[in-house]
Amino acid sequence: MAQTLAMVGTRKGMWIGRSDEERESWTWDGPHFDMTEVYSVLVDTRGDQPRLLAGASSSWVGPQVSYSDDLGRTWQAGPDGGIRFPEDAGASVERIWQLQPGIEDDVVWAGTEPGAIFRSEDRGHTFSLVRGLWEHPHRKEWGAGYGGQAFHTLLPHPSEAGSLTAAISTGGVYQTADGGESWAPRNQGIKAEFFPGERQYPEYGQCVHKVARHPARPERLYAQNHGGVYRSDDEGGSWTSIADGLPSEFGFPIVVDPRDPDTVSVFPLSGADGRYPPEGHARVWRSRDAGETWAALGEGGLPDGFYVGVMRDAMSADDHEQPGLYFGGRNGSVWASFDDGATWRELVRDLPDVMVVRAAVV
Numbered sequence: 001m002a003q004t005l006a007m008v009g010t011r012k013g014m015w016i017g018r019s020d021e022e023r024e025s026w027t028w029d030g031p032h033f034d035m036t037e038v039y040s041v042l043v044d045t046r047g048d049q050p051r052l053l054a055g056a057s058s059s060w061v062g063p064q065v066s067y068s069d070d071l072g073r074t075w076q077a078g079p080d081g082g083i084r085f086p087e088d089a090g091a092s093v094e095r096i097w098q099l100q101p102g103i104e105d106d107v108v109w110a111g112t113e114p115g116a117i118f119r120s121e122d123r124g125h126t127f128s129l130v131r132g133l134w135e136h137p138h139r140k141e142w143g144a145g146y147g148g149q150a151f152h153t154l155l156p157h158p159s160e161a162g163s164l165t166a167a168i169s170t171g172g173v174y175q176t177a178d179g180g181e182s183w184a185p186r187n188q189g190i191k192a193e194f195f196p197g198e199r200q201y202p203e204y205g206q207c208v209h210k211v212a213r214h215p216a217r218p219e220r221l222y223a224q225n226h227g228g229v230y231r232s233d234d235e236g237g238s239w240t241s242i243a244d245g246l247p248s249e250f251g252f253p254i255v256v257d258p259r260d261p262d263t264v265s266v267f268p269l270s271g272a273d274g275r276y277p278p279e280g281h282a283r284v285w286r287s288r289d290a291g292e293t294w295a296a297l298g299e300g301g302l303p304d305g306f307y308v309g310v311m312r313d314a315m316s317a318d319d320h321e322q323p324g325l326y327f328g329g330r331n332g333s334v335w336a337s338f339d340d341g342a343t344w345r346e347l348v349r350d351l352p353d354v355m356v357v358r359a360a361v362v
Helices: none
Strands: 004-010 013-019 027-032 037-044 051-058 062-068 095-101 108-113 116-120 150-156 164-169 172-176 208-214 217-225 228-232 250-256 264-269 284-287 295-297 315-317 325-328 334-337 345-348 354-361
Touching: 004 037, 004 051, 013 037, 013 051, 013 345, 037 108, 037 354, 051 095, 062 095, 095 150, 108 164, 116 150, 150 208, 164 208, 172 208, 208 250, 217 250, 250 315, 315 354, 325 354, 334 354
Parallel strands: 037 095
Antiparallel strands: 004 013, 004 354, 013 027, 037 051, 051 062, 095 108, 108 116, 108 150, 150 164, 164 172, 208 217, 217 228, 250 264, 264 284, 284 295, 315 325, 325 334, 334 345
16 A cells, blocks of 8 residues: 655754555654754655655754655765855855756756755755856846745756746746756746836746646646736746735745646735734635636634744645645644545644645655
8 A cells, every 4th residue: 555655844853744545644753854944855756766855954064955765764965965056156055945856867956045956866965056047147136035045946847858947036937948058037927016116027036935837737837926826828938917816915835736737726824014824714725727716725624813824835735646735834733635625634733833845655
């Protein structure tokens, strides 16, 4: 019987939840990487055996990518933690915000703070800087969001090896078609509400919080912005607002259902000044028609009096035939629904501040 595995990264380590196909009963172990910030995790199911990866930042040894080939029982890291800027770059990695498998065998992408992308060709053992983006003329003008400057979204094209879409706070969406040699901004139609007047729709400089897409329709992208929720049907060439019907345009995560590219979920927050759900009601909002209409999920068990946020990578879906949808709050609770949002269960509570949640069948 297949095992369901959930990785939960927090501000003070990482926990692993284990269940079976039914996902009724869970056991948890941790903390792994105790007292480190774990902002990125990956369940890489390619190859003969799954590999777990975690991007942890320690105040003592700095950031490092660690990996496990025995489902989290033992861990190892590459030389110098696997991910470092070359000396001539004049920078140091502060956090690892994203780990994403490429479509080529053994390729793993990493997004960091300060804003840079790294590529591994040995499944996360060693990484090299993608210089085409680091040396891009826009880089010196990218700012830092409230949580820092980070390439938090990396979306390899599912069938074109040289194509990668990335997003940074604050800088916007960028895309390469040649493996990272050259990059172009892809932000037309995305509003930067913090700029005055005519500058609110710039070529770049938007504070994009998260971008998602479905492999069956790679030309379609969804974005949760600092203020705004958007869809693109031409791989970021232009964007259209799909925020009508939501209680707020502000939020962090956006998740596409792994079985249906028209089904997308967000977790709205009341705004930049009140980063908790409207009226304190924890609710996932879902659209089944690519953002044309929205409905709230959560009457079947999600709490009220929930005055905490859900971060950009703290909501995700697993890959079961009936996908589970998970989210973690900054109060250390992790919730999930395994029946299409009809009912919700608290899987674990009282963890540190949750930054990332990933689940998969292994």
